[in-house]
Amino acid sequence: MKIIGIVAEYNPFHYGHLYHLQSARRLTEADCVVIVMSGNYTQRGEPALVNKWARAEMALLSGADLVIELPVAYAMGSAEYFAFGGVRLLDSLGVVNAICFGSESGKIENLQKIAAILADEPEEYKELLKAQLSGGLSFPAARQKALSCYLRDKYGKDRHTRLLKSSNDILGVEYLKALLRLGSKIEPVTIGRVGSGYNSTELRGKFSSATSIRKVLSINQWRYAKKLLESSMPTESLSILEREIELGRGPVFPASFGPSIISLIRRMSADELKGLPYMEAGLENRLKLAADRSGTYEELVNNITTRRYTATRIQRILFSLLIGLDSGIFGYFNSLGGPAYIRILGFNRTGRRLLSSIRGRTDLPVITKAADFKTSDIPGATEMLSLESNATNQYVLGCENPYFRTSGSDFTHNVINIDSSAKDA
Amino acid sequence: MKIIGIVAEYNPFHYGHLYHLQSARRLTEADCVVIVMSGNYTQRGEPALVNKWARAEMALLSGADLVIELPVAYAMGSAEYFAFGGVRLLDSLGVVNAICFGSESGKIENLQKIAAILADEPEEYKELLKAQLSGGLSFPAARQKALSCYLRDKYGKDRHTRLLKSSNDILGVEYLKALLRLGSKIEPVTIGRVGSGYNSTELRGKFSSATSIRKVLSINQWRYAKKLLESSMPTESLSILEREIELGRGPVFPASFGPSIISLIRRMSADELKGLPYMEAGLENRLKLAADRSGTYEELVNNITTRRYTATRIQRILFSLLIGLDSGIFGYFNSLGGPAYIRILGFNRTGRRLLSSIRGRTDLPVITKAADFKTSDIPGATEMLSLESNATNQYVLGCENPYFRTSGSDFTHNVINIDSSAKDA
Structure with a gap:
């Protein structure tokens, strides 16, 4: 079977x-x-x-x-x-x-090449990624640039990293990376x-x-x-x-959680916000400021989002807060495999x-x-x-x-x- | 002037x-x-x-x-x-x-008599109050009964404690008590x-x-x-x-805070709820249970309210929670006078x-x-x-x-x- x-x-x-x-x-x-x-x-x-x-x-x-x-x-x-x-x-x-x-594209070989680099994380690639991130890019954008530089440095050309522009391909690469990481026998x-x-x-x-x-x-x-x-x-x-x-019982829309989330952030200190997943230094102050200035969920997300902090990342942070997922427990789950x-x-x-x-x-x-x-x-x-x-x-x-x-x-x-x-x- | x-x-x-x-x-x-x-x-x-x-x-x-x-x-x-x-x-x-x-009634003398007892809190009265409270009555009801008993014990009759049935008179007595307590020269x-x-x-x-x-x-x-x-x-x-x-900008109704308050209580432990003003042992579990069972503010209040825990008291607890007023800070304010x-x-x-x-x-x-x-x-x-x-x-x-x-x-x-x-x- x-x-x-x-x-x-x-x-x-x-x-x-x-x-x-x-x-x-x-x-x-x-x-x-x-x-x-x-x-x-x-x-x-x-x-x-x-x-x-x-x-x-x-x-x-x-x-x-x-x-x-x-x-x-x-x-x-x-x-x-x-x-x-x-x-x-x-x-x-x-x-x-x-x-x-x-x-x-429907072609797995191209995705595999990138997945192998990401799973392996060679030092040169890591340095390139760090440089791009410090330039203020979001993680997905920085990763694409770093990979592109890496492939060009290494092989003189880069035909593959454009793949990392579509959500489908980004996920595809991640599936392949996870299979590699787990040493899984499942065929992609x-x-x-x-x-x-x-x-x-x-x-x-x-x-x-x-x-x-x-x-x-x-x-x-x-x-x-x-x-x-x-x-x-x-x-x-x-x-x-x-x-x-x-x-x-539906449809359930994110907007209806706006007042609860704004209320929560207004009650919290910037320090408490630091403990959420996907945070980084300084973002907690942006969250506090935006919660003070926003009356709706849409405003809240827009007021926090920048080129570096994508809307998706902000949404993950906001709903992690609502459901009680902090970086400590997330780290614990990952430590368990x-x-x-x-x-x-x-x-x-x-x-x-x-x-x-x-x-x-x-x-x-x-x-x-x-x-x-x-x-x-x-x-x-x-x-x-x-x-x-x-x-x-x-x-x-x-x-x-x-x-x-x-x-x-x-x-x-x-x-x-x-x-x-x-x-x- | x-x-x-x-x-x-x-x-x-x-x-x-x-x-x-x-x-x-x-x-x-x-x-x-x-x-x-x-x-x-x-x-x-x-x-x-x-x-x-x-x-x-x-x-x-x-x-x-x-x-x-x-x-x-x-x-x-x-x-x-x-x-x-x-x-x-x-x-x-x-x-x-x-x-x-x-x-x-518009008559201050009757209110003054009760205020004096409440400000003074004689031992016999305190004992009577404790007994009534342990019988499961709410504080206002217990206080009225205790006062009535006290007056009958002391003077063989009680013409005044029915006053403690109206919100106006309850507040009136408290104003007088506060004036006594502060030694104020303000005339009531x-x-x-x-x-x-x-x-x-x-x-x-x-x-x-x-x-x-x-x-x-x-x-x-x-x-x-x-x-x-x-x-x-x-x-x-x-x-x-x-x-x-x-x-x-108005009208603002309590019901619109229902989801935020229910969300808050669901996120909190019973222990954390203990720190709110107007709480007493066991009430935190009622709050947790009610937040799990309620979909609206009205349901929430109704599901917690009993003869002992009046709706007003519950509402005070719920909105104290929302605004971040805990019994520690309230005690601190009172300690400052x-x-x-x-x-x-x-x-x-x-x-x-x-x-x-x-x-x-x-x-x-x-x-x-x-x-x-x-x-x-x-x-x-x-x-x-x-x-x-x-x-x-x-x-x-x-x-x-x-x-x-x-x-x-x-x-x-x-x-x-x-x-x-x-x-x-």
């Missing part, structure tokens, strides 16, 4: 995701597709449009067999941490043969992008980005948005989205069968019911699950319907069980 | 307040009326409907000559602290001849109530309570509310209210003239421009002004218009100067 893994957010699940999932299955002749999916927060540093259970359901109804949660510290992490957390989970399952991810497979880039804000039918879908939802009534989204999302996903909106457990969000019949083989192969505990899980024996598991639950308990405060704002759903929600798989059907 | 003082909230200023102010002036033949007014939070423990500058302006346009801010720790305090802070400020001015407050004068009780929720024209006015605003569009309130509020006050609402400065919110010509004589007589610094005030020499002044500013910086997040949500208005807003007094006119 061939098993492939995909790391994804599905925020929300659209035709581009469906295309990727189906291509991955076909290309690799996979019998089973495992998704490692972000929970209630995403790599952009912001809360997801609808909660993780709804998004896992979307994935399962569109062909995924098993959905595993990427713990929030990694789900909200920079590309390096996001990819590392995802690959580490897939690797820890002990059954996954290949990982499939999208890239601009990449699928070329069709349709809009990750950040495109305009709806384009089957090729619409998740960003553009969220934008449609943020500015339109559901009745109208639904019509617009029919050509961009599979029917099953759209129905789930509709159900969540009708219940008042990443995710401390395999937390199942949902499965179909194929996925459920796979779970048994996973249980026999993995070193990590498998959680299907968090309330029954004894975390005490596994280093970091208590802290990781507790952070996950705290993150959810803040996330639900963004629901329009107060009924869904209660705490504890991480311990009370049942795993999603779709009792028929694409293969069985 | 005869100068009288009134401690008030004016949340918002209505005909009942006007009647009280005018009666006080007439009854005492006063030349000048000084108001000690709550700032942005009130004795109910909640944010005021419109900010302190707007409310000071209402008072000045309705006959007050000088408006002084009651620091937030006292403004949000139980009757004892509220009254103590107010009386201490009036006493510290060194020029006030009388304090005027409302009571049910009480004016009998006309119109609705403090807590009445129904509008009754000239006799409407502030509670009923706030309720009208919470459930009606301004266009309609304005018509309803014309018979309950003086024209000048209604115009100021209208201006604030049109600007989007109350308010550390005289902070002027506004004046007319008479009030401004009075300010010069106050400056010559008082031991406390007089602040008319907080930005220029050097707090460093006065014990507690830095902490008190900083708490006031923090409280404001949270308060403004309740404004509908994001433009008014910026921090720092305590240091940038000018004192209200109404350059004509009732006498001059």
Whole structure:
């Protein structure tokens, strides 16, 4: 049996995701597709449009067999941490043969070359990176320049670093780097992008980005948005989205957390802010100043963002603050080697069968019911699950319907069980 | 020149307040009326409907000559602290001849008898109070029962403690107690109530309570509310209210702070909650539990409130948490003897003239421009002004218009100067 893994957010699940999932299955002749999916927060540093259970359901109804949660510290992490957390989970399952991810070109060799340098971090490269960073560039921009210089110094030319300009390729390189770092036997497979880039804000039918879908939802009534989204999302996903909106459990937008986050920063000292992930000296004062001057989430992010401090990085800091993730606990997780457990969000019949083989192969505990899980024996598991639950308990405060704002759903929600798989059907 | 003082909230200023102010002036033949007014939070423990500058302006346009801010720790305090802070400020001015407050009966002798016992706290009374409290009653209810028992034991009868059932009389007794405690020479004068009780929720024209006015605003569009309130509020006050609402700076309702407060409590441990004012052993767990179960401010308060823990007490705890007032700092203020400065919110010509004589007589610094005030020499002044500013910086997040949500208005807003007094006119 061939098993492939995909790391994804599905925020929300659209035709581009469906295309990727189906291509991955076909290309690799996979019998089973495992998704490692972000929970209630995403790599952009912001809360997801609808909660993780709804998004896992979307994935399962569109062909995924098993959905595993990427713990929030990694789900909200920079590309390096996001990819590392995802690959580490897939690797820890002990059954996954290949990982499939999208890239601009669909050619893996170019990405591999860069990944090797980044995994290796030769001294010359490190010096170049330091120089670029001290020039005031953001990390992604500095890294691209440093790599380009390094390749030119070394080989007299550089054909590859332009790859580091697209989010897809940046993630691709990070997946490859993580595989190298873990000495994983999982085979990397990449699928070329069709349709809009990750950040495109305009709806384009089957090729619409998740960003553009969220934008449609943020500015339109559901009745109208639904019509617009029919050509961009599979029917099953759209129905789930509709159900969540009708219940008042979604859409959840970052803006609704603005007053809470501003209130929090105003209550804190600059020194206390220093302890957050992705901070650096001086940024704490920018945060304090911006919180004093801003009345909304959008203003807050804009008032902090510069060329050096990207909006995504600022968003990660703000929501890390909200959910109670500090650099100490994040460092602790990483010192343990990443995710401390395999937390199942949902499965179909194929996925459920796979779970048994996973249980026999993995070193990590498998959680299907968090309330029954004894975390005490596994280093970091208590802290990781507790952070996950705290993150959810803040996330639900963004629901329009107060009924869904209660705490504890991480311990009370049942795993999603779709009792028929694409293969069985 | 005869100068009288009134401690008030004016949340918002209505005909009942006007009647009280005018009666006080007439009854005492006063030349000048000084108001000690709550700032942005009130004795109910909640944010005021419109900010302190707007409310000071209402008072000045309705006959007050000088408006002084009651620091937030006292403004949000139980009757004892509220009254103590107010009386201490009036006493510290060194020029006030009388304090005027409302009571049910308008008879001061009955209130004096109770105040004397409470100020004195004889052992027998203390024992009785302890017994009632341990029976699970709230403090006000326990105190009334203990006093009643004490009076019956001592004199075979009790005609007075029923007074402790009305908020007006409870405050009256506390004003008298504070005067005794401070050995103040200020003469107490009480004016009998006309119109609705403090807590009445129904509008009754000239006799409407502030509670009923706030309720009208919470459930009606301004266009309609304005018509309803014309018979309950003086024209000048209604115009100021209208201006604030049109600007989007008001009305500010406690409910809009619900998500921030729930988010805060969910992030905190029960142990951390213990450090808040008005807490007692076990209540921290009730707060934690309720924050997990509640989606709105109203639910939160209801889920914590019991016979023993009154809603007002809970509200004080919740907003103390929001503004950063803990029992340590509150204890420190009290150890200093109350308010550390005289902070002027506004004046007319008479009030401004009075300010010069106050400056010559008082031991406390007089602040008319907080930005220029050097707090460093006065014990507690830095902490008190900083708490006031923090409280404001949270308060403004309740404004509908994001433009008014910026921090720092305590240091940038000018004192209200109404350059004509009732006498001059």
